[in-house]
Amino acid sequence: MTADAAIEAIDVARTYALDGVSVPALRGVSLTIAHGEHVALVGPSGSGKSTLMHLLGGLDQPTSGRLRIGGRDVAGRTPAEMAHLRNATIGFVFQSFHLLSRTSALDNVALPLVYRGMGARERRERAAVMLERVGxxxxxxxxxxxxxxxxxxxxxxxxxLVTEPAVLLADEPTGNLDQTTGAAVLELLEQLNTAEGVAVVLVTHDREVAARARRxxxxxxGRxxxxTAVDEAGEAAG
Amino acid sequence: MRLAEAWRVALDALRANRMRSGLTMLGMVIGVGAVVILVALGTGTKNEVQAQVEGLGSNLLLVVPGQVSLNAAPAVSRLDQSDLDAIIRIAGDRDRVAVSLTSGENVRAGNEQVFTSLLGVLETTPKVFLRDVRSGAYLTRTDVETGRRVAVLGSTVARTLFGERDPVGQQVTIAGVRFRVIGVFAPLGQSLGVDRDNEVHIPLSTAQRLLATKRVDAFAVKAPDAETIDRLGRDIVAELHRRHPDEEFSAVTQEQILGVLGDILGVLTAVLAAIAGISLLVGGVGVSNIMLVSVRERTREIGLRMALGARPRDIGLQFLLEAVLLTTVGGLLGIAFGVGASLATAALSPVPAALTWWSIALAFGVSCAVGIVFGVVPAQRAGRLDPVVALRSE
Structure with missing residues (x-):
C-alpha cells in the first residue's frame, strides 16, 4: 500500500441483493487515488462507476476486498464512523447540486462543519473564505x-472543500449545466486541484470532460x- | 453545535410547513387542553365537596337507613319518633342530635312563590351543624314540642318572597298552611350548581302533621370528640338494628362521606382522563404520521447530510426534536387553552375549577413524552437510511 494514497482499493467487489438474487455491480477493482491527482472515471451507465464512486466516497462498503480511505480501512466500521471518515476526508459534488433550498449560500457551505462540531462563528468565517475562493x-x-x-x-x-478534504468526488458535475458554465466549473475544479492540492475524481460519461483530466x-x-495517464495536450498516452 | 443545528433545522422544518405543523399541533392542543380542563374541574369539584362536608361542622355522624356506598339505592326511611328518643339516649344529650324529615314544597307569600326543600327539624340543628341565623331567631324546643307553625327561611327563599324586606314576623303559606317567619339563615352560597339557601326549616312535629307521616328521614349526631365517634356510630346502628331487625342502617362520618364522594369523583375523573388520554394518543399518532411523511419528503436532504458527515444519531436527533417541538409547542398552546377555559368556566358558571401546578407540569411532561414516544420511530427510520439510496431518491 502506498503511504501517500488518498484512497486505495484492492480487489474490491460490491454485490447487491435484489429480491434474493445477488447482482454484482463491481467485480474486483483495484485502484489507488494519490494525493493531488486529477482523475476522470468514465464508462457507460451500468458499468459500475457510480457504485465505485459511492465506495470511494465512503457512502457504501465493499462486499469483499480491501478499501482504505484517508489511510483508514473501512472494514467493520459503523455508520457513525463512516460519517466521520467522510466528513474528514471526502468532499462531494453532485450533478443536481444538492443544496438546501431554504438556506443561504453561506450556511450551505458551512453545513459539513456543523457535523464536525465547529462553532457557528468559525463555520461562517471559513465558509465565507471558501465562497470568496470560488468567486x-x-x-x-x-x-x-x-x-x-x-x-x-x-x-x-x-x-x-470547506472541510479541506483529501479527495473531491464529483459525480457528473456539469451534467445539469450548459457548455460554457460547465467549462467554467471544470476550470474551477482544475484550478483548485492545482492550487489546493486536493485530489479530484470526476465521474462522467462526457468524453470531453474526461479528456481534461490527467488520468x-x-x-x-463492473471492471x-x-x-491511462493523459498528456498535457489531452490525448490518451496509452 | 450539532444539537443547535438540530434545533435550527427542526424549527425551520416546522416553519416551512406552517399549515401542516399547525394541524398536527391541534391534536396536541385538544388533548393537553382536555387534560388540564378535566383535572381542574375534578380538583375544583373535590375541593368544593370537601369544603362543604367539612363546613357542616366537626365530629359529625350521619345516620341513614340503608347502606352508604356507590352501588346502593337510597332507602325509604322507617325511622320514627321512638327511634329519635333512643338515639338521644345513646348520644346522652338532646343537643347532640339533629334530625330531618325532608319534602319538596311550594312556599308562598303574597303573589310570590318558590319551590323549596322543606325540612322538619329539631331546635338542636344549629348546635350540631354550623348554621348561622342572619335575622330573627331559630326554632325553640317549645316550638318543636308544641308543633307551632313557625318557619326559618333560607336566604334565597327570603329574597324571592320578600325582596329586600325583613321577612321576620311575616306570614308564608307552606302546602296551603300558614306559617309565621321567625328567622332567616345567613347565606351558604351555591355548591356544584345546587343552591344551598333554598330551604325552609319548620319544627319536626309540625312537618309530620303537615305531611301526614310519622317518619324521620335521617339523623345527625355530633360526637363529643373524634375518638368516640366510631364507637358512637356502632352503638347507634346496633340499637337501630335491634329495633328494626329486618332493616339496614348506616352511621357515616364526614371522612366516610368524603371517601365515598372521592370514589365517585375518582371514577369520574379516571373515565374523563381516559378520554382525554385517547385524544392525546390520537394527537401522538398524528405526529408520528406527519413525521414519517417529513422523513420521506426529506430523504434526499438526509442523504446529503449523511454524505457531508451527519451520523445516524444526528439525523435521528433532528427528527426527534422536530416531533418533540411539535408536541411541546402544541402542549403549551393546549395548556394555555386549558387554563383559559378553566378560568372562564370557574368565572362564568357554577361549575368549580381549580388549577393546580402539578396538572400543568404533568401536561407539559406528557407533551414531551408523546413527542419522544411518537417521534422515535420516524427518527430511527431517518437515521437508518442508506446514504446511497437516500441521495438517489426523488
Whole structure:
C-alpha cells in the first residue's frame, strides 16, 4: 500500500441483493487515488462507476476486498464512523447540486462543519473564505433559487472543500449545466486541484470532460478496462 | 453545535410547513387542553365537596337507613319518633342530635312563590351543624314540642318572597298552611350548581302533621370528640338494628362521606382522563404520521447530510426534536387553552375549577413524552437510511 494514497482499493467487489438474487455491480477493482491527482472515471451507465464512486466516497462498503480511505480501512466500521471518515476526508459534488433550498449560500457551505462540531462563528468565517475562493464572495446571503446553475454548483464546490478534504468526488458535475458554465466549473475544479492540492475524481460519461483530466479510468461491466495517464495536450498516452 | 443545528433545522422544518405543523399541533392542543380542563374541574369539584362536608361542622355522624356506598339505592326511611328518643339516649344529650324529615314544597307569600326543600327539624340543628341565623331567631324546643307553625327561611327563599324586606314576623303559606317567619339563615352560597339557601326549616312535629307521616328521614349526631365517634356510630346502628331487625342502617362520618364522594369523583375523573388520554394518543399518532411523511419528503436532504458527515444519531436527533417541538409547542398552546377555559368556566358558571401546578407540569411532561414516544420511530427510520439510496431518491 502506498503511504501517500488518498484512497486505495484492492480487489474490491460490491454485490447487491435484489429480491434474493445477488447482482454484482463491481467485480474486483483495484485502484489507488494519490494525493493531488486529477482523475476522470468514465464508462457507460451500468458499468459500475457510480457504485465505485459511492465506495470511494465512503457512502457504501465493499462486499469483499480491501478499501482504505484517508489511510483508514473501512472494514467493520459503523455508520457513525463512516460519517466521520467522510466528513474528514471526502468532499462531494453532485450533478443536481444538492443544496438546501431554504438556506443561504453561506450556511450551505458551512453545513459539513456543523457535523464536525465547529462553532457557528468559525463555520461562517471559513465558509465565507471558501465562497470568496470560488468567486461568490458577493453572493453569501443568497438562497439557491436566487443563484444561477453555475453559481449553485460553485456553492456546492465550496461546500465540498470547506472541510479541506483529501479527495473531491464529483459525480457528473456539469451534467445539469450548459457548455460554457460547465467549462467554467471544470476550470474551477482544475484550478483548485492545482492550487489546493486536493485530489479530484470526476465521474462522467462526457468524453470531453474526461479528456481534461490527467488520468482516465474506464469501466465496463463492473471492471476497470483501462487506466491511462493523459498528456498535457489531452490525448490518451496509452 | 450539532444539537443547535438540530434545533435550527427542526424549527425551520416546522416553519416551512406552517399549515401542516399547525394541524398536527391541534391534536396536541385538544388533548393537553382536555387534560388540564378535566383535572381542574375534578380538583375544583373535590375541593368544593370537601369544603362543604367539612363546613357542616366537626365530629359529625350521619345516620341513614340503608347502606352508604356507590352501588346502593337510597332507602325509604322507617325511622320514627321512638327511634329519635333512643338515639338521644345513646348520644346522652338532646343537643347532640339533629334530625330531618325532608319534602319538596311550594312556599308562598303574597303573589310570590318558590319551590323549596322543606325540612322538619329539631331546635338542636344549629348546635350540631354550623348554621348561622342572619335575622330573627331559630326554632325553640317549645316550638318543636308544641308543633307551632313557625318557619326559618333560607336566604334565597327570603329574597324571592320578600325582596329586600325583613321577612321576620311575616306570614308564608307552606302546602296551603300558614306559617309565621321567625328567622332567616345567613347565606351558604351555591355548591356544584345546587343552591344551598333554598330551604325552609319548620319544627319536626309540625312537618309530620303537615305531611301526614310519622317518619324521620335521617339523623345527625355530633360526637363529643373524634375518638368516640366510631364507637358512637356502632352503638347507634346496633340499637337501630335491634329495633328494626329486618332493616339496614348506616352511621357515616364526614371522612366516610368524603371517601365515598372521592370514589365517585375518582371514577369520574379516571373515565374523563381516559378520554382525554385517547385524544392525546390520537394527537401522538398524528405526529408520528406527519413525521414519517417529513422523513420521506426529506430523504434526499438526509442523504446529503449523511454524505457531508451527519451520523445516524444526528439525523435521528433532528427528527426527534422536530416531533418533540411539535408536541411541546402544541402542549403549551393546549395548556394555555386549558387554563383559559378553566378560568372562564370557574368565572362564568357554577361549575368549580381549580388549577393546580402539578396538572400543568404533568401536561407539559406528557407533551414531551408523546413527542419522544411518537417521534422515535420516524427518527430511527431517518437515521437508518442508506446514504446511497437516500441521495438517489426523488
Amino acid at each position: 461568490l464572495g458577493h453572493r453569501v446571503g443568497h438562497r439557491p433559487n436566487q443563484l444561477s446553475g453555475g453559481e449553485q454548483q460553485r456553492v456546492a464546490i465550496a461546500r465540498a 482516465q479510468i474506464t469501466m465496463r461491466d 476497470i478496462v483501462s487506466d
